[in-house]
Amino acid sequence: MTASDFPAANLLGQETSPYLLQHKDNPVHWRAWGEAAFAEARARDVPILLSVGYAACHWGHVMAHESFEDDATAALMNELFVNVKVDREERPDVDTIYMSALHMMGEQGGWPLTMFMTPDGKPFWGGTYFPPDSRYGRPGFPDVLRGISAAWKSKRAEVTENVRVLVDALQRRESTAAGSTIDAAVLDRIAEHLAGAFDPVHGGLNGAPKFPQCSISELLWRAWLRSGRKTGNAQLRHVVTVTLDRMSQGGIYDHLGGGYARYSTDAFWLAPHFEKMLYDNAQLIEALTLVWQDTQSPLYATRVAETIGWLEREMIAEHGAFAATLDADSEGEEGKFYVWTADEIDTLLGGEAAFFKAQYDVTASGNWEGHTILNRSKTMLLGDAAHEQRLARARSILFEARAKRIPPGRDDKVLADWNGLMIAAAARAGFVFGRPEWIRLSERAFAAVMTHLRAPAGAPDAGRLRHSYRQGRAQHLALLDDYAAMARAAITLHEVTGTTAYLEQAQALVSEADRWYWDETGGGYFFTATDARDLITRTKTAHDNATPSGNGLMAQVLSRLYYLTGETRYRDRAAATIGAFSGELGKNFFPLATLLNASEWLSNALQVVISGPPGDGTEALRRAVATAASLPNLVLQLVEPNASLPVSHPAHGKGPVNGRAAAYICVGPVCSPPVTDPTALARQLRGE
Secondary structure: OOHOOOOOOOOHHOOOOHHHHHHHOOOEEEEEOOHHEEEEHHOOOOOEEEEEEOOOOOOHHHHHHHOOOHHHHHHHHHOOOOEEEOOOOOOHHHHHHHHHHHHHOOOOOOOOOOEOOOOOOOOEEOOOOOOOOOOOEOHHHHHHHHHHHHHHOHHHHHHHHHHHHHHHHHHHOOOOOOOOOOOHHHHHHHHHHHHHOOOOOOEEEEEOOEOOHHHHHHHHHHHHHHHHOOOOOHHHHHHHHHHHHHHOOOEEEEOOOOOOOEEOOOOOOEEEOOEEEEHHHHHHHHHHHHHHHOOOOOHHHHHHHHHHHHHHOEEEOOHEEEEEEEEEHHHHHEEOOOOOOHHHHHHHHHHHHHHHHOOOOOOOOEOOEEEEOOOOOOOOOOOHHHHHHHHHHHHHHHHHHHHHOOOOOOOEEHHHHHHHHHHHHHHHHHOOOOOHHHHHHHHHHHHHHHHHHHHHOOOOOOOOOEEEEEEOOEEOOHHHHHHHHHHHHHHHHHHHOOOHHHHHHHHHHHHHHHHHHEOOOOOOOOOOOOOOOOOOOOOOOOOOOOOOOOHHHHHHHHHHHHHHHHHHHHHHHHHHHHHHHHHHHHOOOOHHHHHHHHHHHHHHOOEEEEEEEOHHHHHHHHHHHHHOOOOOOOEEEEEOOOOOOOOOOOOOOOEEOOOEEEEEEOOOHHHHHHHHHHHHHHHHHOOO
């Protein structure tokens, strides 16, 4: 093929990703990631300009407006490069590789990611946002384009050497540090160290920006529970609760519509980056639910209900699955949909305005760029019923007025891993708060993913899970995180409904993950499948990012399957997964929280088996388990009287007592005597 064989046109109109479709009318001749783009670069002997972002990204919108919509800049890009657009949410495997390369170049990561690559996809230079001319200490984008092109033409040997060094470093990075099992003393020391890095007044890790960091909060919470509720390390509990309190009353929370923004740009949880991500809200629902089980905080219960209300109202996508994100921008301005002026509040609320403004930090000068981000940061407590009802009426008026504004864009693609996180979170919350409709919401989303995100017959990956779905098209080989999150969702649905089919689906998903992702040499799971063909390396890590790590989730899934089935192969693989990465603790334990939490699940699960016919007695015992105490290592099984557990299960042969539903609490191979009274069961679960 020659250069003339390739269309001089933007080809993104053929895609389904809302992010890619945002750029389909750019004068840039964008291509989607794939062999066709690589072949064009080889035929033209030009580098590839890779631009990675996502639909809700504010700075991505800025760079698009300044550069990608500019005819002169686009002409330069088209002349000197083959230009490839990637939605990082559709292809996190691509994003992971090139973001790692950027870090190795000494650059701070972020999106949009701008990477220059050889025609075979090997990186040699990159950055993030580039302005249209020199500013912010960064070169202008046209100057960057000319400079990179000149280096490609006249300094090919230097470029080739840079490529070699980077690719070698990327491949070395995938070697893991194996270690031994992780005992409770190690977990306690890590938790104490991390607690010291938390802001004791405003919560979250010290400094700004601040992210929710739910896996770390769970690690601290588990350490507090191990230390003892009455006499334990109070600092561990405090940093978790103050973080949840401050986020839930701060500006990062949408007080009118529910749901949390991605992060706070300041140290006080006031000014968010206004995009709302499915995965953040899933993790926060889980965190609030887990901590509510101990604190019974009305604030946490309210925020869970409001956030799931937002999910039902705004985030339902095709077939009942969950959409990915809501944008930060509307009408070209970040946060415009969400902020207020004092005059607007006065006009809408009249005589109630003064009361509302005092509660929600509304002033004439505003608290953010001349406007007000609603927040209740002056107090961490809700008021009494009359106080909250009065505020609710005012919020309802503002919500209706806000609904008339132009809303932020919604990225309605369905991602298997993010759906798995939310399915598990909403199902667990439905169980704990006695909201069966939330469990049904989760079941519908689970069915949608398992039905529609499967590769069709005749495809090379026929029958296997795929990563992304939109407009009737399931695309891209699934990643480890997809299998891990969906298997975890299936186990959670099994626990809260007692439906055996969910347990069987979890086992089937793990079997597929073992076949396509397991590392037979070093243990642990690769991020991409063995038959992934369009990447320069396969990554393997247990590091959490904005979402929990796939290996951490798989270790949890395998641990829970071991306790639910008694099959030692799950225990052995969970231990091998943890062991494949535990040697990294001596270097950097900060990003390993999900794996560390899974290690405690493996070594110290609390099994509760309830045996009895469907009815009031069984349900009363279930409610006792749901509300008695915060039990992060809980493995719950509902067993009908005529069903039997495996011989290797510690509760094998145990059943109802004199026709009454009975619960058994098992730790290791030992189970308690049967408990038929819900109050007694709750006391035992609290350790009283």
